[in-house]
Amino acid sequence: MDQKGITLMTDTRKPILTGRNLVKRYGRVTAIDNADFDLYPGEILAVIGDNGAGKSSLIKAISGAIRPDEGEIRMDGELVHFASPIEARKAGIETVYQNLALSPALSIADNMFLGREIRKPGFMGKVLRKLDHGAMEKMAREKLSELGLMTIQNINQAVETLSGGQRQGVAVARAAAFGSKVIILDEPTAALGVKESRRVLELILDVRSRGIPIVLISHNMPHVFEIADRIHIHRLGKRLTVINPKDYTMSDAVAFMTGAKAPEPLAA
């Protein structure tokens, strides 16, 4: 399908992350069927689609959780193959999972540095492997204040003592803290109340204003239309179209998503 007309507004820039002709089959089920994907610098790209459209498989392929059978993923124009989420993370793709992947009994600082702890310099760190708690706490505090999350008083309190929105905040701060190039957010507002959702949406806009592009997977149409720069609509395992939320209504998007209406190839 020709999408040049639709993605016209971003044609002049180079995408930071692209997927081309991605295919993933599970037995006889094709979860991703020749799907394409583009993410441009500094944008919020929402990915929407009906249940079973394959959007989570697509996101997993990009974040390294699954390996596509065919197709190529390029980051900054270079071909990449992620064998695990850890490899994707090393390349700068941070994913905030729906279940947040936080350890409830560990502190905020411990969670932010889980898997990439800072050790003390010199003998204590090299030989005795001693962690630099002070440096990690300081950095965690800085990152949380940058994102306006310092209602959290004590960086050493266990994550389980935080509210849902605060936990989401910690997870997003962790993703934004480590010089990441792309942040993928999976249903960040699904488990939150109205006010906490608002806070998290602000946080997402805040992260974008620091120049980090964001992939947002969400079922919440009002949230998607409010903060997304472009909306990638996934249907039957492939990218159906990409729309500008300013040009379409939510009902249009739902109609595309469910197949009630076909997008006009050149509408822009």
Added chain:
Amino acid sequence: MSEPVASTPHNDYEKVLKDSSKDVASFDHDTPSALHKFRHFLHSNPSAVSLIVLVVSLIVFGLTLGGKFFSAFSLTLILQQVAITGIVGAAQSLVIMTAGIDLSVGAIMVLSSVVMGQFTFRYGLPPELAILCGFATGALCGFINGVLIARVKLPPFIVTLGMWQIVLASNFLYSANETIRAQEIETTAPILQFFGETFRIGGAVFTYGVIAMILLVGVLWYVLNHTAWGRHLYAVGDDPEAADLSGVNVQRMLISVYVLSGVICALAGWALIGRIGSVSPTAGQFANIESITAVVIGGISLFGGRGSILGMMFGALIVGVFSLGLRLLGTDVQWTYLLIGVLIIVAVAADQWIRKASR
């Protein structure tokens, strides 16, 4: 927090929020009750409960028994009696913190001690080498446990229940149920009894086994709190999936924990030779249950991810204090078991109550 710019409503249904209170996800700032504060303190210091129980029981027995109990000799005797339980309990603590359980600790301990003894006396190896072989045996048993649990994904309870039987049976088959007598060891390979040697400071009598337990617990406390491996161990016990997504290699973590547990059990096996003097394949039958008791009374959660190794040592000491105290009072030994049973249940109930502090 600066007033967020985007607080102006974007969607119709949010307009009604305009007049609602603006504080988002903040904490209750009203002063918590003393009880609540106490609970929060216990929540952030998981070994405090067992320390309090230990101190209280020391005071109670000290007041009722006087100098007979409250002497350097009696108190260090308690340490000597809990040294083996404490060492095995350290291995058990690591495993239980990963939300597992190791029923084979006692069997691994005995097999390792038998290997140390038999390799010296049956094959004539230098005792130092035989001791290394004992450690290798412990590590191998732990490795088998770890692989079956982490890679084959069998439940720890089942794997270690099976290994308990397998290791214990191998121990009897290999040793042909023979005991190596203490005098033999003393004359040809005294290093095997190293941890039984005593030294005195005033009236206090210490064995190297006691020192080994205290050093081991100290080192593990450092490792658990101040190294990445330790933090990962808690994370794996807390929520393995979250740990995995955060970049912790959960399988490798679990295998390393079970291997380390096996090595610590071998150390306990060496200390066991010192304690009983001889190498006996029938020794240490209850080490697994005693170690689990120490861990539970020490406030380490059986659901993983919470607790302090210091708590385990306090738990082992509580059992030791009760045993000696009640014996000196001249009560039937069954009272000791009865009270320890009560303590186990109270400890788990207290753990549940403390955890409510987080909600």
